[in-house]
Amino acid sequence: GAVVSQHPSRVICKSGTSVKIECRSLDFQATTMFWYRQFPKQSLMLMATSNEGSKATYEQGVEKDKFLINHASLTLSTLTVTSAHPEDSSFYICSAEGPNYGYTFGSGTRLTVV
Amino acid sequence: QQQVKQSPQSLIVQKGGISIINCAYENTAFDYFPWYQQFPGKGPALLIAIRPDVSEKKEGRFTISFNKSAKQFSLHIMDSQPGDSATYFCAVGYSYNFNKFYFGSGTKLNVKP
Numbered sequence: 079g080a081v082v083s084q085h086p087s088r089v090i091c092k093s094g095t096s097v098k099i100e101c102r103s104l105d106f107q108a109t110t111m112f113w114y115r116q117f118p119k120q121s122l123m124l125m126a127t128s129n130e131g132s133k134a135t136y137e138q139g140v141e142k143d144k145f146l147i148n149h150a151s152l153t154l155s156t157l158t159v160t161s162a163h164p165e166d167s168s169f170y171i172c173s174a175e176g177p178n179y180g181y182t183f184g185s186g187t188r189l190t191v192v
Numbered sequence: 193q194q195q196v197k198q199s200p201q202s203l204i205v206q207k208g209g210i211s212i213i214n215c216a217y218e219n220t221a222f223d224y225f226p227w228y229q230q231f232p233g234k235g236p237a238l239l240i241a242i243r244p245d246v247s248e249k250k251e252g253r254f255t256i257s258f259n260k261s262a263k264q265f266s267l268h269i270m271d272s273q274p275g276d277s278a279t280y281f282c283a284v285g286y287s288y289n290f291n292k293f294y295f296g297s298g299t300k301l302n303v304k305p
Binding site for chain 2: 082084087112119120121122124171172173181182183184185186188
């Protein structure tokens with residue numbers, strides 16, 4: 079089945095530093111990937127749509143200069159949280175449209191900014 | 193504006209019982225209705241999905257019931273097991289545009305042994 083690998087699963091960084099999260103489709107090509115943010119006990123909120131070879135599309139209220147998205151190949155999208163602050167601490171999840179109808183999600187990245 | 197409303201927020205069921213989670217939506221243009229299962233610290237996994245041309249879809253112990261006129265759909269977990277304990281999300285979307293895909297608020301299910 080379609081597998082999406084997300085790395086790292088957990089990261090702790092100091093305030094002001096940048097963190098990169100990778101999302102890979104392992105056994106299929108994904109021209110479009112999605113990045114979500116999930117706060118504790120809350121639902122997933124779409125942050126942006128990552129398109130291979132073009133600029134990402136950000137949802138309203140998401141700072142594109144803070145959350146940099148790069149989709150350089152058909153199997154890899156990266157999310158970089160720049161100048162991270164404690165309020166950026168959250169669970170970030172990527173997903174991709176797999177060969178079967180529907181999303182395939184990555185396992186998520188728990189970001190803690192101290 | 194919340195595109196899909198999910199209830200209950202939490203649910204406790206005895207082992208072997210039936211777990212029922214409900215979702216309601218307003219936009220009749222939605223034509224894709226999936227359910228996702230999420231374990232703590234993990235990403236959601238697609239459980240089962242339905243399109244509006246059928247009223248019910250069953251996969252193993254999991255069944256989606258869809259009421260197009262009422263704009264409601266529900267997930268039924270038969271013979272619930274402790275391993276089913278997780279958070280379940282319904283979602284609504286468009287089959288032609290995955291950019292517009294909305295999740296419910298989630299239901300935390302606890303199946304007691």
